[in-house]
Amino acid sequence: MQLHTGSVSTNSASWIGCLTYQSRAVLRPSESELEQLVAHARQRNRSLGVTGMLLYENGRFLQTLEGPPDGLATVWSSIQCDKRHRDIEILTEHMVSGRLFSDWDLLLYSREDNPRRTTRASDLAPHALAHYVPGLAQLALAGDDARINAQLASIAEQGWSADDILSHLIEPVARAMGDAWLADQCCEFDLTIGISMLQLAGHAVRTHACTGTLRRSRYSILLATAPGESHMLSTAMLADQFTDAGWQVEMAFPETKEALANQIAAQGHDAVDIALSDALTRQRALVKLREAVEASRKASSGHLVVVSVGGRLFAEATASAATVGADHARRNVGGTSVRLAQLIRQGRTLQ
Numbered sequence: 001m002q003l004h005t006g007s008v009s010t011n012s013a014s015w016i017g018c019l020t021y022q023s024r025a026v027l028r029p030s031e032s033e034l035e036q037l038v039a040h041a042r043q044r045n046r047s048l049g050v051t052g053m054l055l056y057e058n059g060r061f062l063q064t065l066e067g068p069p070d071g072l073a074t075v076w077s078s079i080q081c082d083k084r085h086r087d088i089e090i091l092t093e094h095m096v097s098g099r100l101f102s103d104w105d106l107l108l109y110s111r112e113d114n115p116r117r118t119t120r121a122s123d124l125a126p127h128a129l130a131h132y133v134p135g136l137a138q139l140a141l142a143g144d145d146a147r148i149n150a151q152l153a154s155i156a157e158q159g160w161s162a163d164d165i166l167s168h169l170i171e172p173v174a175r176a177m178g179d180a181w182l183a184d185q186c187c188e189f190d191l192t193i194g195i196s197m198l199q200l201a202g203h204a205v206r207t208h209a210c211t212g213t214l215r216r217s218r219y220s221i222l223l224a225t226a227p228g229e230s231h232m233l234s235t236a237m238l239a240d241q242f243t244d245a246g247w248q249v250e251m252a253f254p255e256t257k258e259a260l261a262n263q264i265a266a267q268g269h270d271a272v273d274i275a276l277s278d279a280l281t282r283q284r285a286l287v288k289l290r291e292a293v294e295a296s297r298k299a300s301s302g303h304l305v306v307v308s309v310g311g312r313l314f315a316e317a318t319a320s321a322a323t324v325g326a327d328h329a330r331r332n333v334g335g336t337s338v339r340l341a342q343l344i345r346q347g348r349t350l351q
């Protein structure tokens, strides 16, 4: 796992690592085995400053861990060697400036086909903000960060403090999403995107509690169609998403890679998204897209941190980011602003 320990501790001591993975149990654990595992894990996590959530369902684990890079790396190296599970797959891994599971050394949700013991969001005492929880959980699972932001901004305007919003809204929403996963109402991918979105929303609440403005423009992006591409559906949809999320957005419909490169050289964006058609699978366009990616990087003289690409070829996994030398390939539009914000932060940490 690359948690970039050195740079993080130098640049910002408060940044923490966040890792989500899934795996399969080698033998289905009994309830007492699961409780034993979690009791031991909690003790160790507490001593290392690691918090998180562990979901267990019908032979599958999904765990999110967050904590100081050193502590997290220690726990992670134990987990990776643990013979009780296999097929370990990292779903997301990034640095964040605030915890999502601040009060949970390891929150456990579990379910077998025959339900035995589960902690549900609905078991918790209701708070005045509780009625927002199901709706926000739905928005997070749908990757709709624009509406999450709008709703949190309006709640902040009602006078709720950042602590209230974090403890009584954002954390319960995370638990409600865990419930949705256990009830097969969403897949792991939706859950991890939703959790990332909450992490960013939580960060925005903390950072901007004083100004009353959530997620102001911290990053800038050039949303471009691939040179010569006439279809611009996803570029237009992304423009709404990034604008609502508070980014500085510029759009470009260049005819040539040189025109795209000129715009990048002139502006100093943090990221560029270059989109192929969402309707047609123009395999041959990949060579030109790769050239456009290269030209963009060259033109940016180092300020461009993330190059993202999209289009039907990527949505259907016919091509990947690596095919064209990009940092990220969109499978769909939802959640792109969250993912690119994470990549920009990671990239800056490495620089």
Ligand SMILES: Cc1cc2nc3c(=O)[nH]c(=O)nc-3n(C[C@H](O)[C@H](O)[C@H](O)COP(=O)(O)O)c2cc1C
Residues within 6 Å of the ligand: 023, 037, 040, 041, 042, 044, 045, 054, 061, 063, 065, 075, 078, 079, 080, 081, 082, 084, 085, 106
């Ligand atoms: C699915 C799963 C999740 C685990 N989560 C944690 C955890 O969060 N923290 C932890 O210390 N150990 C966790 N463990 C247990 C570790 O893998 C390991 O057994 C334990 O930390 C003891 O490690 P050690 O033998 O290196 O001392 C988990 C094990 C499994 C199978």
